[in-house]
Amino acid sequence: MLGGFASSWGGAAFGGASYDTAAPFALVAATAVAAAFAVWRATPRDPPPPRKEAGLRSLVSSARPGEIRLLLLAAVAAGGLGAFEVGLTLRGRELAMMPETLGLMFATCMVVMLIVQAIAFSPLVKPATTRWLVAPMFAVMGVGLALVAVAAGSDSLLVATGLVAAAGGLLTPVLAYWVSWISGRGQGAELGLQTAAVALGQALGAVGAGLLFEFSSIAGTAFLLPAAMAIAAGMALTLPARPAPAEAECARARRLQDP
Numbered sequence: 001m002l003g004g005f006a007s008s009w010g011g012a013a014f015g016g017a018s019y020d021t022a023a024p025f026a027l028v029a030a031t032a033v034a035a036a037f038a039v040w041r042a043t044p045r046d047p048p049p050p051r052k053e054a055g056l057r058s059l060v061s062s063a064r065p066g067e068i069r070l071l072l073l074a075a076v077a078a079g080g081l082g083a084f085e086v087g088l089t090l091r092g093r094e095l096a097m098m099p100e101t102l103g104l105m106f107a108t109c110m111v112v113m114l115i116v117q118a119i120a121f122s123p124l125v126k127p128a129t130t131r132w133l134v135a136p137m138f139a140v141m142g143v144g145l146a147l148v149a150v151a152a153g154s155d156s157l158l159v160a161t162g163l164v165a166a167a168g169g170l171l172t173p174v175l176a177y178w179v180s181w182i183s184g185r186g187q188g189a190e191l192g193l194q195t196a197a198v199a200l201g202q203a204l205g206a207v208g209a210g211l212l213f214e215f216s217s218i219a220g221t222a223f224l225l226p227a228a229m230a231i232a233a234g235m236a237l238t239l240p241a242r243p244a245p246a247e248a249e250c251a252r253a254r255r256l257q258d259p
Helices: 002-013 023-042 054-060 067-094 099-120 127-150 154-181 187-214 221-237 246-257
Strands: none
Touching: 002 023, 002 099, 067 099, 067 127, 067 154, 067 187, 067 221, 099 154, 127 154, 127 221, 154 187, 187 221
């Protein structure tokens, strides 16, 4: 949001109606430097103590039921968000949206994500029930991506932004929770795998959105991404029931080792 407004402020500061393309980057750079200093001041100087039970993790290092599917779903969700970011930018250019309007769209996206995450991870919602949100949220994301492709103005794009933001805001942490819960390699290693899957999915989603935009004249290409979300929703419907966490297997392995 600040980047969009900085573009307008920069153009006005130089006495013209055009937009300044350097001002947003200068603002982001200054913010990053300030954040780096704040992190340096807030980070503890002493390293965390080593984990004493690292050896037991090797006893449960095999893949658990649903793990691969969860990692694949995390990649698809990230791909949808990556495609949305590129698609919203390109559609905004097509619809001649001003930079501050586009910035407000992205700000709205973040606010919606914050709200849905605050609700989903509040005491009002039991963690075990979040599994049932995965399939509906993939369907919602598919609808939002379809609206991005056919939006005729900023109002319809705002509705699409809200749908994609609500779905992505829930899918990302919920899938991370379940991946961490069923972890058989240790939570750090498992979340590292999920981070890699998310990065790959986001990269493919961004590239896919750009390519589909180039081939938008071909009928049906705009709905390939929503179709992928529909397939992911079907996969989520068959996720296994909540398994026992890896810590339970570690405790069982410890009992077997004790004389």
